[in-house]
Amino acid sequence: MSYSVSYSTFMNMPFEEAENGKLAPKSAVASGSSTSGQKSQLLLLDLYSGCGAMSTGLCLGANLSGLSLQTRWAVDFNPHACESLKFNHPETEVRNELAQDFLAVLREWERLCQKFGFVNEDVSPEVDSSDDDEGPYEASKGSPGEFEVGKIVDMCYGETSNVKEVGLKFKVRWKGYGPKDDTWEPIEGLGKCEERIRDFVRRGYNKNILPLPGTVDVICGGPPCQGISGFNRFRNSEAPLQDEKNKQMVVYMEIIEFLKPRFVLMENVVDILKFAKGYLGRYALSRLVAMNYQARLGIMAAGSYGLPQFRMRVFLWGARPTEKLPQFPLPTHDVVIRGGGPVEFEHSVVAYEENQHRDLKKELLLYDAISDLPPVANDEMRDEMDYLTAPKTDFQKYIRLSREEVMNLLPEGERPSQKRKLLDHRPLRLNDDDYQRVCHIPKKKGANFRCLPGVMVGPENKVQWDPNVERVLLPSGKPLVPDYAMSFINGKSPKPFGRLWWDETVPTVVTRAEPHNQIILHPEQDRVLSIRENARLQGFPDFYKFFGPLKQRYMQIGNAVAVPVSRALGYALGQAVQRKGDDKHVFILPPDFPRTTQSDIID
Structure with a gap:
């Protein structure tokens, strides 16, 4: 080399x-x-x-x-x-x-494939409708209390819900039962199921369920x-x-x-x-x-x-x-x-x-990415909604394309016939106190908690309380300006309850959609950026759907590669x-x- x-x-x-x-x-x-x-x-x-x-x-x-x-x-x-x-x-x-x-x-998969002679052999898939059968098997005629293995459907090595010991386990579909009754069983308990294991390895090898x-x-x-x-x-x-x-x-x-x-x-x-x-x-x-x-x-x-x-x-x-x-x-x-x-x-x-000569496109700003998305409230609950406006920028036109368009799966000039919905355009709901604080943040560039009454910016860009202004309280009795905002990074950070602005480039998409120590408020709406807005900032196509609780969806997007x-x-x-x-x-x-x-x- x-x-x-x-x-x-x-x-x-x-x-x-x-x-x-x-x-x-x-x-x-x-x-x-x-x-x-x-x-x-x-x-x-x-x-x-x-x-x-x-x-x-x-x-x-x-x-x-x-x-x-x-x-x-x-x-x-x-x-x-x-x-x-x-x-x-x-x-x-x-x-x-x-x-x-x-x-x-x-490692176990390679060992099993070698044991049953499937590695480096031309094993043709068999036509077997039971391979994908998700229904129950014919009831066993064994004695009451006895269960018979119908087939093996998966394998793993770590802990499972019913077996905490680490080691090789197989997921068993029992005769007379359906998928919801499948259980993980250690290999030590399946000594009489050699043929069932072999069938599983054959099917898995043919379907390439695990790499070798x-x-x-x-x-x-x-x-x-x-x-x-x-x-x-x-x-x-x-x-x-x-x-x-x-x-x-x-x-x-x-x-x-x-x-x-x-x-x-x-x-x-x-x-x-x-x-x-x-x-x-x-x-x-x-x-x-x-x-x-x-x-x-x-x-x-x-x-x-x-x-x-x-x-x-x-x-x-x-x-x-x-x-x-x-x-x-x-x-x-x-x-x-x-x-x-x-x-x-x-x-x-x-x-x-x-x-070196360069011919670069103009940098993208927040407006380019999310300005076409419909307004939503702090308590928005819908996971699907309509687009209310046409895309305003080339970025928005591209990000709205269907999967078929992006992957060139449609004939040239043909457009998808089905009207698409906007997915995951809902924000993490702020608690009442934080929502009240956000509503007080001015809708202008650079706005944050420092714009609230009672806060002064002293020497070295450090915040301090204005002695001439009485501390404002929220309806709950808690202060409008929380102590943690004043003390964050020794009072020198403008991030708490900060608004983004349309002509800015965001430093990075974060995993936690909380405004206490990061600039994540929408420029003109009283809420944090929605899941879809964060996804847009990471370049996810609009057809990409996310699952799990809202905090988990934010985390998936924030941890992702752009x-x-x-x-x-x-x-x-x-x-x-x-x-x-x-x-x-x-x-x-x-x-x-x-x-x-x-x-x-x-x-």
């Missing part, structure tokens, strides 16, 4: 000695040894998937490049996020479990590293990987090592390059290289790819030696990146060189799979990206 400081890149040497003894381009040698180009569709595993933003964007971008990429498997521990992903991607095998338990299942080593084309994911958070008072800067809150980085790499995908894309917060001198970022990079993957690390700002938020994140590409290492797409929009990148990795910020960023990366992946482009670290996206061939700017 060669190494370049730019984007911390480890990649194949430009030349390698070919079989005839002459020097040949590495890409040509790799191309001759890889059969990957023959696949009509590539399969993706989304780890720590959340509601599926990263894989959604990757598949959209790959599709725009001419590559068919499908999210075949997804894993996340949050049941509500899994429900959202499954609804929006019904073709995906979604597993609600810990990543380390998923790895244990994969070498069957995954792409793994993406953002392993949580909560141990580096500034809110963690016990951060271990001397040995970060000894902190249980950082162990998912190790699990993520172990899954890669086991499955050996062709491509890897990891996402994480910029702090993995800051905390403990970038220990976790360096660990991830070195693990990939140690597994003989090419690797490239970049820092990307969401606003640079067509969103009205800055939001910087770290992305790490990995590619097998027989593949072309994907590049990073250069920005498409003229957004000034507000620092945030560690000095030691300044060569990894994805941006144009100072003297869809336009992952879409641009998906295009880069498609270019690499098709061996297009040069060996530079970055490339320029098409000028009309991400426009589809549909008439997507027609009202």
